[in-house]
Amino acid sequence: MFENGRWIGPILDQHIHLDRNNHFLEAIREFANSGGTGINLVHKPNFSRLPESLSEYRDAYEETLQMAKEIRNQFTISVSVILGPHPVAWEHQIHTIGLEKSTTLHLEAIKLALEYISKGDAVCLGEVGRPHYPVNEKIWEASNSLLLEIMKLAAEAEVSIQLHVEDNGEKTYSDLAKLCDEASLPRYLAIRHYAPADISEEFTHGLSATVSVGKGSIQKIVETLSKSNSYWGMETDFLDDPKRPGAVLGPKTVAKRTHQLSKELIEKGYSEDDICKIINNIHSNWPNILYS
Ligand SMILES: [Zn+2]
Structure with a gap:
């Protein structure tokens, strides 16, 4: 799907x-004008x-579903919804309603999201996970048992989860891999x-990855591509x-990085056919496996 050497x-x-x-x-307009064809609305x-x-969780989820509907009515891009209670919300609420209540509410919200997924209104559970900032040991342990519980529920329902976690490189992945195995959740569904941007197998341990494609990410992806053995x-x-304008990356970035990836692979000697396969995998074939 190249036209005059450009991915279309x-x-x-x-x-x-x-x-x-x-x-x-307006953000969707920018995304679509840049060449974007689909989003996971989280x-x-x-x-x-x-x-x-x-x-109140039901109302909040309904609002996200309503937004997806409005986008579909106005644009031709495809919109899949990802629903779930955020791990940072759980951590914040420990300090207002207490650990036990916060955990109970969180698990109820997980089960509600799974209901929407089973009805076909949403495609994935997320973002779930654990705090990305330092917390005391008690909270850390509680967050890990909560995540294990969430993974068990996802495994039972055979749905994928998008994980919000701390950034501790390979250690984070190997930790998560252990939790997946304990929960009987196939690693690729996490x-x-x-x-x-490191997508090598020794780094990801078979988990799937959605790479934050900031500056420099494409070089690292290209560098580790041949050692990758999982979905990304x-x-x-x-x-x-409005309080954090410009955070994290703008709506045109994925299109820009996709073109950059194909350009760098051409320079590395990959054929147009091979590049076509890679880009179709990451933007279509693999998402069809992970989000359905
Ligand atoms: Zn997010």
């Missing part, structure tokens, strides 16, 4: 947030007013979001947050 096939952002009080549809918690009951893709984690 699928381009998927595997992790994007939107806020109807900020750019919302539920964005309102950290200034977190849900305190299951019915997708590390905001993943580093690209994301911006665009936050659409």
Whole structure:
């Protein structure tokens, strides 16, 4: 799917947030104009007013589904929804409603998201995981048993999860791999979001990765591509947050990096056919396996 040496096939952002009080549809316009063809719209918690009951979680999820509908009505891009309670919300609520209540609410919200997934309204559980910042030992242990519980539920439902975790390189992956095995969740169904660009097997341990494609990421991807043996893709984690403009990456970035990837692979001597296969895998074939 090249035209005059330029990729014109699928381009998927595997992790994007939107806020109807900020750019919302304007961000999608930018994404589509840059050549983007699909997004995973990931539920964005309102950290200034977190849900305190299951019915408030339902309202919050419904709002994300409604936004997806509005995008589909106005644009031709495909929109898949990822629903789940955020691990940072769980950690914040420990300090307001206590560990036990926060954990119970979190698990209820997980089960509710799984219901939406089983109805076909959403395709993946996320973002779930554990705090990405230092917490005391008690909270850390609780977050790991909670994550194990979540993985067991995902395994039972045979759905994938997008993981928000700390950035401790390979150690993070090997930890998560152990948890997956303990939960009987196939490793490939655990997708590390905001993943580093190293996609080699010795780094990812068979987990899937959605790489945060910032500056320099394509060089690392190209460097480790031949040693990769699992599913990977690209994301911006665009936050659409008025308080943090420009965080994390802008809506045009995945298209830009896709073209950069194909250019660098051509320079490395890959054939157009091989590049076509790689890009189709990351933006279409593998997502079809992970998000359905
Ligand atoms: Zn996110």
